[in-house]
Each structure stands twice: as structure tokens, then as C-alpha cells.
Amino acid sequence: MTSKLQASTDDPAWARVGLIALAVAFVALMLVLPLISVFAQALAKGIPGTLAALSDPDALAAIRLTLITAAIAVPLNTAFGVCAAWAIGKHDFPGKAILVSLIDLPFSVSPVVAGLSYVLVFGLQGWFGAWLGAHNIKIIFATPGIVLATIFVTFPFIAREVIPLMQAQGRDEEEAAISLGAGGLTTFLHVTTPNVRWGLMYGILLCNARAMGEFGAVSVVSGHIRGVTDTMPLHVEILYNEYDMVGAFSVAALLCLLAIATLVLKTALEHFQPQGLDVVAPIPERLRP
Amino acid sequence: MAVSQQAWRVGRSRPRSVIPGFGLTLGITLLALGLVVLIPLASVVARSALLGWGPFIAAAFSSRALHAYALSISAALFAATLNALFGLLTAWVLVRYSFPGRGILNALVDLPFALPTAVAGVSLAGLYGSTGWIGGLLALLGIKAAYNEVGIVIALTFVGLPFVVRTVEPVLRDLSNDVEEAAASLGAGRLQTLARVILPALAPAWLTGFSLAFARALGEYGSVIFIAGNMPYKTEIAPLLITIELEQFDYGSASAIATVMLALALIMLLTINSVQAWASRASA
Numbered sequence: 091m092t093s094k095l096q097a098s099t100d101d102p103a104w105a106r107v108g109l110i111a112l113a114v115a116f117v118a119l120m121l122v123l124p125l126i127s128v129f130a131q132a133l134a135k136g137i138p139g140t141l142a143a144l145s146d147p148d149a150l151a152a153i154r155l156t157l158i159t160a161a162i163a164v165p166l167n168t169a170f171g172v173c174a175a176w177a178i179g180k181h182d183f184p185g186k187a188i189l190v191s192l193i194d195l196p197f198s199v200s201p202v203v204a205g206l207s208y209v210l211v212f213g214l215q216g217w218f219g220a221w222l223g224a225h226n227i228k229i230i231f232a233t234p235g236i237v238l239a240t241i242f243v244t245f246p247f248i249a250r251e252v253i254p255l256m257q258a259q260g261r262d263e264e265e266a267a268i269s270l271g272a273g274g275l276t277t278f279l280h281v282t283t284p285n286v287r288w289g290l291m292y293g294i295l296l297c298n299a300r301a302m303g304e305f306g307a308v309s310v311v312s313g314h315i316r317g318v319t320d321t322m323p324l325h326v327e328i329l330y331n332e333y334d335m336v337g338a339f340s341v342a343a344l345l346c347l348l349a350i351a352t353l354v355l356k357t358a359l360e361h362f363q364p365q366g367l368d369v370v371a372p373i374p375e376r377l378r379p
Numbered sequence: 380m381a382v383s384q385q386a387w388r389v390g391r392s393r394p395r396s397v398i399p400g401f402g403l404t405l406g407i408t409l410l411a412l413g414l415v416v417l418i419p420l421a422s423v424v425a426r427s428a429l430l431g432w433g434p435f436i437a438a439a440f441s442s443r444a445l446h447a448y449a450l451s452i453s454a455a456l457f458a459a460t461l462n463a464l465f466g467l468l469t470a471w472v473l474v475r476y477s478f479p480g481r482g483i484l485n486a487l488v489d490l491p492f493a494l495p496t497a498v499a500g501v502s503l504a505g506l507y508g509s510t511g512w513i514g515g516l517l518a519l520l521g522i523k524a525a526y527n528e529v530g531i532v533i534a535l536t537f538v539g540l541p542f543v544v545r546t547v548e549p550v551l552r553d554l555s556n557d558v559e560e561a562a563a564s565l566g567a568g569r570l571q572t573l574a575r576v577i578l579p580a581l582a583p584a585w586l587t588g589f590s591l592a593f594a595r596a597l598g599e600y601g602s603v604i605f606i607a608g609n610m611p612y613k614t615e616i617a618p619l620l621i622t623i624e625l626e627q628f629d630y631g632s633a634s635a636i637a638t639v640m641l642a643l644a645l646i647m648l649l650t651i652n653s654v655q656a657w658a659s660r661a662s663a
Contacts, residue, residue, distance in 0.1 A: 116465045
């Protein structure tokens, strides 16, 4: 009886090996091979060729702009995400479910539509275009537009990670701290933050990866001015379209290294908090409409 | 679950929480949401409304635009279906079997979330082009896998790959062996158990993953344009058509197409919400 049960819940060896082989082959073909091919093409003219491509002034300007964009967008979204999680996770109010859905909206909106919306608000013919022009403020086809578009596409990342965590933690600890005389900020820093820090870091990590890698939304608002409004992904496109393969794939390889570092850090974070960290974690039932 | 549900009800009837900062944090949340997301998106709808009904219909549903929507939707459906099949397989292998390299496989699944889409685009175009490592092999068989619909589906499959794995995985992990053993002890064969017991339990999560992958693929741009060929009426996806209208400074037409895409995104958001609600009811 036992052996029959065993046989019925464990798959036969041939099925096991076959399924593992199929899954590994799929991931190798879809994910590993593209990664390898980027490095192979970046190194097509040897390491000196790659380094020369990366030290090109336009490439350096693109790297700088990408770092600046992430350095502004990620902290702003972190502040927003923590505020949203505090309001939604620790308090009750009507319309909570709708608010959570709206925060999620940038996930399902095409990045190109996001870029277009900023052109319509801040562009020359846009709502504030005349006013901005009169005051000599340039947002579209300039760094502020790129930062704004990046904030839009990465808007839900941190909130989505921290809201379920704060929600799951409940309010007892905070209420205890407050009733014992702790201030709001003290309570947040010493009671709430330790409970959500790994999830928060996880959200920041994913937000940063997307902020540095965003293409569609940034492409619409950038204007593609070489060395001025080119981020790294946009620079990859320009070089690729000019058939400068070593150049394009060298910058792409740098972005691959960023992705690999993100995955390594992500795996490390999951060791600290194996449950509750998930890129597509469902929002708790009672928050939804 | 029951306790927290009850605690929530109690909390709700309480007049005011003792936890401070509600007004401030909710204010910041609403302000940020309004400024960053809602006002800009409203401007898209407002700009297309300026066109008036006739010109809006003409721009949003021109035959070129209709081709683009049809391509975007069908390629996204294709890719999400591939992701559903291979995602289920990958989740199954990750949860049920232990083998060397499982940790690496698990980490790699999230690569599309971490890798910029433009990098995926140039890399896939290189691989599947007629001189690429895979494209060259396929060319020998007479198959063209880049600069056509096949290339678009490949790129969309890449970007949507993690969704099904990551939604099915936790449900599969929580699925207890008891039900399988019960089915087996009642005389069910392995395949019968799989079809009648395991798959129905996974269905809600599976569908959630499928719709997330589909929604992502529908609006995807960066990874597709390098491998698509971008021929009007043939291999031109809807987001690309928006950028083309914009380059010609035809903001009205761009907004009209974007409004249709926004409507599709809202429909997907509602679908995903209700599928997820069903999924968490089913797993509770």
C-alpha cells in the first residue's frame, strides 16, 4: 500500500528527468543564451574594444544620466511607497481598495502611453507648455522629463512590496509603542521599520533595476540628444541603429551586469525573509474591491 | 485568517486609530498619485476628446491602427499562452524536484524583471536574426524568426516569463500532499490525480499569471521594436504606432490610439483584480 501511494505522489524517474530537462532547456534558450550573446558581442573586438566603447564621451554621459535619474526617482518612490504603506497598511478608510488599484495602474499602462502623457502635460503644446516656455523651464526633451517618466513607470514597485507587509504585521506593536508614550516617528523607525526592512530593500532593488533600464517611456520624452538626454538604454538603441555593434553591446553588457547584480542581491534578500517577498505578490483579499 | 478578519472589523468600528500620521501620509500618497499618475493620464483622454467624435474614431480606429491592435493583442495572447505552459512546467520543477542548479534556475527566472527591455530587444534580434546563433539554424530549416510575428512573440515571451512561474509557485508549494495521497489511495492514477486534483487547485493562480503576462505584453515596446521589423499593417505594434504619430507631431492621433490602449489596460487591471480575488478565495 505504502509503495503504491509513494508511486502515486512521486513522479517516475523518466518523467522527473524529462521535465527538469525541458524547464532547464526553456530557461537556457530564452534567458541564458540572450545574456551570453550580449557579452559575446560586446567582447567581439576584445576587452580593449569594449573599454574604448565604454569610455566614449557619449557613453559616459549616458551612464551619468542613468545614475542621476535613478538617484532621484528611487528615493522619491521610496518615500511615496512608505507613506502609502503607512496610510493603507496601518489605517482604515473608505476607498482603500480603489486607491490600491490606482497605485497599481502604471504596471498595466504601456510605457509609451506614460511618455505621451508627460509630453501632453509639459510639452510645448501641453497644458503647462506656454507657462513653462515663458519661464524658460525645459522639462520635455530634458532631464526633468526623463526623471518624471521614470518615476511614473516605477511608481508601484516599493508601495506594492511594503503595503502587504505592513498590513500583515498588524497594528498591535505600533499601538503598544504609542500608548507607552513613543512619538509617531520613533514608533515608525524603531517598531515598524525593523519589521518591513527586507521587503523595503527588495522593493528598492527592483525599483532601481527598472529605473535604470526603462526604455519606452523615457524614449518618448527624451528627444534623443546624444550626450545630453540619452540614458544607457537609449544609447544602446542609437548605437545599434548605427550598426556600431561593439558599442551597443558594450553598454548593453554593462546593463546585463546590473541585472545580474540585482538577481544576486535579490536572492540574498530572500534568504533573510523567504516568505512574503514576491514580485507579483497578490494584494491581500480585504484590500481589493 | 478568521482572527485577522475579526480584528479588522473591530478596528473598523473604532472611531479613530491611535497610530498617528494618517492625514500626512494619505495626503502625500494622494498628491503623488494625482501628480505622477492620474493628471498625466487624464491629459491623454482630454487631448483625444479635443478631437471630437468623428476625428477620434477616424484616428483611433483607422485600418492601420486596427491592424496594430490586432497584432498587439494576438501576439500578447500567444506569448502569454507559451508562458502559461512553460511557466507551469518551470514552477512544477522548482517546487517538486530537487536537482543541482535549482537555486540558479530559480534566480534566473526573474531575469526579465531585472534586465532592461532594450537590452533584451537587441540581444534577441541578434540571436534570432538570419545570421544569429539560433536564427541561422532556423534559416536552414526555412524558418524566419525575426522581423516578423514570430520575433514579436519571442520578445513578448521573454518579458512575460516570470509572471506565471511566480504566481503558480507559492500555490503549488502550499498544496498539501494529503489530497494527492487521498486521490491515489482512492485508486486514481498519477495523470488522473494531476488532471482532477492538482490542476484545478492551481487554475486560479495560473490564470492570474496568464493575465499579468498578457497585460505586460500588451503594452510592451522596448524589447519588441528591435525584432519586430516594424512594417505598417504587418509587424507594427500599437505602442510603436503612438511613437510614430508623435514623431510627426500628430498629438491628436497619438492620444486617440493611446486612449484605446488605456482602455485596454483598465480592462486588464479589472480582470486581474477579479481573477486575483477569485484566486485568494480559492486558496483560503
